[in-house]
Amino acid sequence: MLRLDGVVKTYPTGDKALKGVTMAVPKGQVIGLIGPSGAGKSTLIRCINRLVEPTEGSITLEDVELTKLGASALRVQRRRMGMIFQEYALVERLTVMENVLSGRLGYVGFWRSYFRKFPQTSIDEAFRLLDRVGLSEMVDKRADELSGGQRQRVGIARALIQDPAILLVDEPTASLDPKTSRQIMRLICELCEERGLAAIINIHDVALAQMFVRRIVGLRVGEIVFDGPPDSMTAETLTEIYGEEDWSATIREVDEEADEEEADVAPATSGHMPEADRDRLAGLT
Amino acid sequence: MPVVRTGEIQVWRRREPAKQLAIWFAWLCGVALFMFCWSIISEKTTWFFVFDAPRIAGDIGSRMFPPRWSYIDQLWLPLWDTINIATLGTMFSIVMAVPVAFLAARNTTPSTRFVRPLALLIIVSSRSINSLIWALLLVSIVGPGLFAGVIAISLRSIGFVAKLLYEAIEEIDEDQVEAIAATGASRAQIIAYGIVPQIMPAFAGITVFRWDINIRESTVLGLVGAGGIGLQLQGSLNILAWPQVTLILIAILFSVVASEVVSAKVRKAII
Numbered sequence: 001m002l003r004l005d006g007v008v009k010t011y012p013t014g015d016k017a018l019k020g021v022t023m024a025v026p027k028g029q030v031i032g033l034i035g036p037s038g039a040g041k042s043t044l045i046r047c048i049n050r051l052v053e054p055t056e057g058s059i060t061l062e063d064v065e066l067t068k069l070g071a072s073a074l075r076v077q078r079r080r081m082g083m084i085f086q087e088y089a090l091v092e093r094l095t096v097m098e099n100v101l102s103g104r105l106g107y108v109g110f111w112r113s114y115f116r117k118f119p120q121t122s123i124d125e126a127f128r129l130l131d132r133v134g135l136s137e138m139v140d141k142r143a144d145e146l147s148g149g150q151r152q153r154v155g156i157a158r159a160l161i162q163d164p165a166i167l168l169v170d171e172p173t174a175s176l177d178p179k180t181s182r183q184i185m186r187l188i189c190e191l192c193e194e195r196g197l198a199a200i201i202n203i204h205d206v207a208l209a210q211m212f213v214r215r216i217v218g219l220r221v222g223e224i225v226f227d228g229p230p231d232s233m234t235a236e237t238l239t240e241i242y243g244e245e246d247w248s249a250t251i252r253e254v255d256e257e258a259d260e261e262e263a264d265v266a267p268a269t270s271g272h273m274p275e276a277d278r279d280r281l282a283g284l285t
Numbered sequence: 286m287p288v289v290r291t292g293e294i295q296v297w298r299r300r301e302p303a304k305q306l307a308i309w310f311a312w313l314c315g316v317a318l319f320m321f322c323w324s325i326i327s328e329k330t331t332w333f334f335v336f337d338a339p340r341i342a343g344d345i346g347s348r349m350f351p352p353r354w355s356y357i358d359q360l361w362l363p364l365w366d367t368i369n370i371a372t373l374g375t376m377f378s379i380v381m382a383v384p385v386a387f388l389a390a391r392n393t394t395p396s397t398r399f400v401r402p403l404a405l406l407i408i409v410s411s412r413s414i415n416s417l418i419w420a421l422l423l424v425s426i427v428g429p430g431l432f433a434g435v436i437a438i439s440l441r442s443i444g445f446v447a448k449l450l451y452e453a454i455e456e457i458d459e460d461q462v463e464a465i466a467a468t469g470a471s472r473a474q475i476i477a478y479g480i481v482p483q484i485m486p487a488f489a490g491i492t493v494f495r496w497d498i499n500i501r502e503s504t505v506l507g508l509v510g511a512g513g514i515g516l517q518l519q520g521s522l523n524i525l526a527w528p529q530v531t532l533i534l535i536a537i538l539f540s541v542v543a544s545e546v547v548s549a550k551v552r553k554a555i556i
Binding site: 049051075076077078079083085087090091092102103104106107113155162168 | 458467470471473474478479482483485486
């Protein structure tokens with residue numbers, strides 16, 4: 001459904017963020033994209049919806065070549081790609097409802113959106129989604145009044161109301177505590193299953209990725225160095241992706257029954273990943 | 286290195302000796318220049334007038350009291366005019382400043398090469414000319430009166446409002462803009478949803494602040510014939526009616542205090 005072919009991104013500073021990435025995402029597949037900071041994970045998913053312009057290569061979404069589109073055709077295709085951000089990227093001073101409805105901006109004209117006259121079908125869908133992500137009480141709250149986990153739920157609803165074919169998810173849990181991280185990952189994966197959505201999820205927390213996704217792609221300095229199911233990951237693959245470290249505590253049996261109480265002790269699972277730890281702490285403080 | 290090793294001990298100083306000496310020398314030059322300027326000013330001053338100043342000030346002061354309270358009846362209208370000049374001037378300036386700010390901000394300008402310098406030129410030229418000078422020009426162009434005052438105030442305010450606003454636009458959180466762009470929103474929608482909510486508090490603060498400044502500026506515009514209470518001040522000074530001058534100064538003081546109270550309240554309500 002989504003194909004990347006030799007995607008290269010060179011920043012004006014000369015940094016090569018992506019060095020010819022080729023991969024395919026079939027319909028309905030959820031992919032965990034792992035790799036150290038600076039490996040090009042964020043650049044990769046931003047190249048797909050062209051928030052970052054790829055330098056070379058082609059990206060096709062359902063037979064539409066995204067890399068060659070003009071501005072208005074690109075806007076139409078962006079509606080098919082929902083994006084979820086690390087720092088939620090909600091418009092802080094707008095209400096939860098306005099934030100969710102902003103996912104429909106690509107479908108309505110300027111003045112309708114300016115006067116908040118969205119079609120009733122969109123409003124119905126917004127209520128349904130807010131109910132689904134468990135925020136039906138928060139409709140009129142301003143986004144900056146919510147907690148991190150609640151904000152990310154709004155972000156998820158905003159991405160889903162676009163009626164996307166694929167979700168591009170950039171570090172959805174890096175700013176959240178371990179328990180909320182699991183809840184958010186579970187929610188994203190459940191919603192993808194319900195709606196048959198494909199997703200590319202950038203994630204630092206290898207254990208969390210193993211727990212929820214069925215395919216993992218490892219990126220190192222702009223190149224794919226691993227692509228396979230989570231249980232085929234070994235200490236060697238992690239060493240190849242991240243570098244030398246004791247990985248014994250990171251690779252665990254995938255625990256399907258992981259209940260939420262147990263999630264409270266989850267930090268230990270990432271104890272040997274300095275990157276992930278630092279990001280998590282940054283998000284918590 | 287500021288660390289010097291003398292035998293066993295490492296001595297740390299803030300600066301290296303040469304740098305320390307240079308700083309002393311710079312201070313010496315500064316003091317010498319100050320003394321030199323002082324001597325020139327002293328030569329050019331007629332010290333008799335300076336020593337006489339307290340007596341004259343006391344003389345004028347004694348003539349200024351008590352204020353002529355009955356004169357207030359003639360001040361209400363000019364005061365109202367003054368407030369109107371400030372308010373209308375601020376409103377017009379905002380209408381013109383908002384587009385200029387979006388053209389000047391690095392992250393919203395259509396072209397950094399051509400449009401941005403032009404917008405910055407508008408801002409600089411508006412800011413570099415005092416509203417009293419704008420008023421002098423406009424009185425001769427559109428004739429004396431309120432209208433000249435309103436235009437003078439608005440022309441002077443464009444630069445101020447646009448500068449602060451474009452700085453606010455440049456400081457927004459780009460993540461929110463990116464998120465709106467990722468939904469497939471058009472440029473206008475990105476501005477309305479991604480940028481405008483973020484700059485709203487700054488915008489309101491700037492507007493009220495400028496209105497507050499404009500109240501003060503419009504009190505003197507009458508001196509050059511551009512309407513408002515300054516006209517009365519000019520008239521009273523010309524006929525040496527000191528008790529009236531006192532009352533006018535009191536009236537100006539109260540209107541400025543009132544405007545400060547209002548703007549503080551509004552700003553508090555916004556933030």
